[in-house]
Amino acid sequence: MAELNELIAQQLFGVVAVLAVLVILLLIIVLAQSVKVSRLRKRYERMMAGAGVEDLESLLLNLKMQTDSVEDEQEKQRRAMTLIEQRQRMAKTKLGMKRYNAFSDQGSDLSFSFALLDELDNGIVISGLHNRDSSYVYAKPLEQGASKYALSAEEKEAVELARREGTR
Template sequence: MTELNELVSEQIFVIMSLLAVLVLILLIIAIVQSVKLGRLRKRYERMMAGAGVEDLESLLLNLKMQTDSVEDEQEKQRRSLMMIEQRQRMSKSKLGIKRYNAFSDQGSDLSFSLALLDELDNGIVLSGLHNRDSSYVYAKPLEQGTSKYALSPEEKEAVELARREGQQ
């Protein structure tokens, strides 16, 4: 019976020793986790210090709202830029002018033909004919660089000058 008591005592001692080792290991793990948690808390507090909010969720919601606002403003600017580009294509930005003497027997180069074209060569050609007694001004519409009205050689030259200006 004494042997049985000794055997039980030894087993209890081994079990107690194993439990002590297990408790020691768990204590070390708890200490390590506590240190890591403390470091993480310090990093979190440093990150949140200048944000003006109390928690990360509020910060993320605030950032999401700001991002949405920036995206809305960017969309407005994109639409505005498209409208500006469309208007710019339609503006009469190509110019060609030809001065000449319409009446070779009198005067000088006071007559002119002026072509104003947009990006698609739509626009107008103005001609001013000047002589000693009077002046006349004519306007002819242009679509893709041509007119349904007959163009004089000087008007054609003004249109070509405007087209070349657009290619530069």
């Protein structure tokens, strides 16, 4: 019986020794995890400092709302820019002017032809004819640089000057 007690004591001592080693290993693991959690908490607190919110979920929701607002504003600006570009294409920005003497026997270069075109060469040509007794002004619409009304040589030259203005 003494042998049995001694054998049980040895076995019990072995089990206790193994348990003690396990407890020490678990204690080391717990300490290591505690250090990692402490570092994470410090990083979390630094990240949340000055954010004006108490938790990460609120911060993320706030950032999502701000992002949505920025995207909405950006879409408004995109639409406005498209509208501006469409209007700009229709703006009459190409100009051409030709001065000449319409009546060679009298006066000077007081007559003119003035062409005003947009990006697609649509617009108007205005001609003013001046002589000693009177002045006349004519306007002719232009579509793609041509008019359904006959253009004089000076009007054609003014249109060509305006077209060249747009290629610079």
